[in-house]
Amino acid sequence: MSEHTQQGAARTIQMKPLPVRLSEDVRAQLDILAQLNDRSATEEIRLAIEAWIERSKSDPAIQQRAESARAEIERAATTQRNAIAAIFDAPAGAPKEKRSLASTPAASARTAKPTES
DSSP, X not given: OOOEEEEOSSSEEEEOOOOOOOOHHHHHHHHHHXXXXXXXXXXXHHHHHHXXXXXXXXXXXXXXXXXXXXXXXXXXXXHHHHHHHHHHSOOTTOOOOOOOGGGSHHHHHHHOOOOOO
């Protein structure tokens, strides 16, 4: 699928295609409304979706679900931050240990003196 770019007054908006399946009757009505409004069917759909999104923003049920989703995102982010900290951060008060190349097993094997028999 291709993406379209639309130049706005202050910014460029990336447009992504969204296939929508409509019954023949609904499509015919949409086409008539688009003609009467001197717009494309795509523009009519875009405007309808934008209006629906605006109405949804003030719907208390949707606001409540959005808060629940936001809280769940925060819980998941906290869990991930804690996991990363457990892996990469030293415990409080413990100095971070740095291993020199000489202390690695491969370096030890290279520098070990051969044993005499």
